[in-house]
Amino acid sequence: MYKLIIMIIFCSVLSANELSILKDNKKQLRETEKQRIQEKYNSANKDWISPITINSGLSRGHSFSSQSDNLTKSVSIGFTQSIYKSGGIEFTIKNAKDVLDSDLINWEIENNAILETIYETLLQIKQLKIQIEQNKYSLKNKEIQLELKKIQYEAGNADITELNDAIMDKNSQYKQNIAIENSLKDKEYELSKYTNLKYNQIELLDFKVINKDDFIKNNLNIKYENSQVASFDSSYKNLKSSYLPQVTLGTNYSYSNKEDMIKDDKTTSKNGTISLNISMPLYDINKSSTLEESRLNLLKQKLNLSDVKDQIKYEYDQILNQIDTYEKQSKIIIDNLNLYTELINANKSSNDSGMSATYDLEILQNTKKVNEYDLEINDINIKLQYSKLYFKTKV
Secondary structure (H helix, E strand, O other): OHHHHHHHHHHHHHHHOOOOOOOHHHHHHHHHHHHHHHHHHHHHHOOOOOOOEEEEEEEEEEEOOOOEEEEEEEEEEEEEEEEEOOOHHHHHHHHHHHHHHHHHHHHHHHHHHHHHHHHHHHHHHHHHHHHHHHHHHHHHHHHHHHHHHHHHHHOOOOOHHHHHHHHHHHHHHHHHHHHHHHHHHHHHHHHHOOOOOOHHHOOOOOOOOOOHHHHHHOEHHHHHHHHHHHHHHHHHHHHHHOOOOEEEEEEEEEEEEEEEOOOOEEEEEEEEEEEEEEEOOOOOOOHHHHHHHHHHHHHHHHHHHHHHHHHHHHHHHHHHHHHHHHHHHHHHHHHHHHHHHHHHHHHHHHHHOOOOOHHHHHHHHHHHHHHHHHHHHHHHHHHHHHHHHHOOEOO
């Protein structure tokens, strides 16, 4: 039941890009990053709204001609707000939304990269476990071959070089077994950095091929580059609007208290103003270069989008070609397995009649097991390629 629950959770993670499988600190980090993105948008979306300001002051002045010594206290509150900026307000709001879309897509890309790392690590762990079992049979064959060389050497049918090569082959296989076991420990540690779940508590999913048109349409990197184009476009339009006429509405309320320290006379005044102003920059030495830089940034991003699309198409074809290669290799392995089955059956008959050595049958059986594990390893290689397609698309 526990494993079933874990499987359901992980299926949900992969299909909805949820992060419940992660350790709490990593999950909180991703959630905090999303909150930061949202707050960044909330601020940028209202950036066109001016703040209300309050000012207060205290001043003292002495007049030698009128023999007065005045202490003035004042306070004022007001704001100046743009109500028309030749489209600038609309472009400010749109740019905030464009940046939000871009940031959220990038956030999702980062999530998928984490999930892909977890999934690939799981597959690699499974692959290494298979290789450990496979190497046991390879080591058995090396031991048999060494034993045969010893017999041949003692009978004078092999020289010391051949015997030494057999010893080295066995030692090499033994070292390889140790290296694979160490690699497994490294991968298990790698998995533990992302999740508290163990390898056998997470169900491996089997992704299938994605149609090329759908892969390009839903590709997160292409979506991100598209969102960047929109962001640069609204930023450029907003910048252009800053050099066009704008209308501002201003209002202010002030209160002051003036006290003559010599004559002991006090004067109080209250004033309120409202204004409507039209303004437009007449000359800015940097206008041309500033606008041109913004326009070129937009053009560069459009060209980059086209380049990314070409890379994604090539990447898809490359992955499909690699999958096809693995599938062809699997067919060859299956043919080898059928051949070994025939040889084993024939050798059993020969062995039963005493016409062949027991070693021959054992070597064939071990080699068949090695090929069976090769088939499983190849199947994992195919799954790894399919996962590359899956995690690069928006689910």
